[in-house]
Each structure stands twice: as C-alpha cells, then as structure tokens.
C-alpha cells in the first residue's frame with residue numbers, strides 16, 4: 503500500500519535530519535521498497551507499526567536504521583576508470599614524492615559504500631606500487647551505513663558485482679572464490695580501516711590526508727550541507743593534497759577554498 507502523504511513527509515524530514523539526504527517526491531516508491539527491507543530486519547509487522555515506533559520517543563535507533571536504509575548505495579569497481587588511471591600516472595607518484603621523508607600515504611574514502619571504491623584504490627596501490635610495501639599506507643573508509651561498512655569489511659561480492667568494472671586479471675589476482683561469490687583477499691582487506699561517520703555531523707579527529715574521495719554522495723545533500731562538508735574536508739586535507747568528487751558533481755556556485763585543476767584528464771581540487 504502506498505505511504506500516506508503525512509507519513510512520506512515525516513520520513514523526508516527524518517532522513518534530512520539524520521543523514522542530510524534530500525528525498526524528492528518522485529522517490530516515494532524507492533522509500534516504500536526500502537521500508538519493506540526494514541520490516542524484514544526488525545521483525546515489525548507492517549508499515550503502520552513501523553511509523554508508530556518511529557514517531558515514538560524511543561525510536562532514535564530505529565530512526566537511524568531507517569535513514570541508513572534509505573540512502574542510495576550504488577557503486578562499482580573502478581567507477582570512472584580514468585580517475586584510477588590518473589592515480590597510477592600522477593596522484594600516487596606525486597604523493598610518494600611529497601611524503602618520501604615520512605613514507606606515509608593517507609587516503610580517505612568518505613562515502614565508501616560497500617567497498618568497491620576503496621578496494622579499487624587498494625588494487626592500484628598493490629598492482630603498480632610494490633615499493634609501498636615498506637610504507638605506511640592508510641586507507642580510511644567511512645560511511646553512514648553500518649550495513650555497507652560491514653559489507654566493505656567482509657569484501658564479499660556477487661558475480662554481478664564483480665562483472666561491473668573489475669578486469670578479469672584483478673579478479674584472479676585479488677579475489678578468492680567463495681561458492682557463487684568472490685571475496686577480496688586478506689592482503690587487500692587489511693589495507694582498509696573502517697569507521698562509521700555521518701558527514702553532516704562534526705568530524706571526529708582525522709589525521710591529515712593526502713587524497714580524499716568523496717564521490718557520488720554530495721548530490722544527495724542540499725547546497726548549504728554540501729558547502730559545509732567540503733569546507734570541513736578542506737581542513738583535513740594536507741596543503742598539497744587532492745580532493746575528488748563525483749563526475750556528475752560540481753563546486754560551482756559554492757563559496758569554497760578550493761582550486762579546480764584538471765590533471766591527466768581528471769578533475770581534482772586543492773586548497
């Protein structure tokens with residue numbers, strides 16, 4: 503049964519407050535599908551019961567769960583392949599040159615979803631920069647969704663997921679077969695560090711990072727929220743570090759301390 507308008511509006515408000523994501527009226531059907539998933543995972547009988555619980559005073563954990571369930575988690579390996587090529591040809595060598603004294607590279611995937619993006623970074627590093635074995639490489643993966651973080655930690659993907667963007671040679675080299683699915687080898691899994699982080703909240707202390715990927719998440723926020731997030735990220739980026747946003751995202755119209763550059767065909771931002 504379709505959601506009643508007041509319930510849909512309540513959910514729009516709840517999601518905006520908890521995750522900052524803006525839900526458009528045309529997304530009502532998607533919301534209804536996601537609520538069905540919440541019903542299954544909570545064991546609640548129906549949407550009416552769920553709505554009553556959500557509106558109750560003790561519904562905070564449930565509210566977070568619903569807000570997380572309503573986020574869009576779409577991702578794939580080597581999404582926007584040119585970015586990962588440019589990592590190989592320019593951005594990683596440049597960071598290595600800059601950090602030769604400390605032998606440390608810090609990367610932050612700020613909306614890592616189920617892990618395809620950070621594992622793509624890890625594969626580039628392992629494949630093309632064997633000398634980094636003797637470096638301290640820190641890939642921090644954060645996301646709002648505990649469920650996505652858990653998927654990323656486990657690194658287990660369906661055939662369909664590995665078919666999306668992962669070259670056969672990487673599958674052979676970096677994955678083990680697990681029945682009908684594939685698991686990222688532990689040598690790669692151990693390169694990632696996972697942490698739940700809601701981008702709309704004040705950030706916890708984060709060590710200055712050389713490379714930040716915050717891709718395909720800004721589109722879900724309103725302009726002031728985007729601006730606030732990007733401003734705060736600017737403060738954790740090292741002075742010569744690089745920030746990457748999604749190919750459909752832009753900083754146009756925002757008052758931000760970044761300079762836009764195109765390097766090896768890839769758009770990046772520096773403070």
Ligand SMILES: C[S@@+](CC[C@H](N)C(=O)[O-])C[C@H]1O[C@@H](n2cnc3c(N)ncnc32)[C@H](O)[C@@H]1O
Nearest residue numbers: 521573576577613615646647700701717718719
């Ligand atoms: C579409 S995915 C993008 C994944 C990956 N960066 C990519 O480009 O393929 C968006 C991710 O942002 C996360 N997200 C949405 N709102 C968030 C918030 N307020 N704080 C942190 N992560 C959020 C979602 O849980 C989801 O995993």
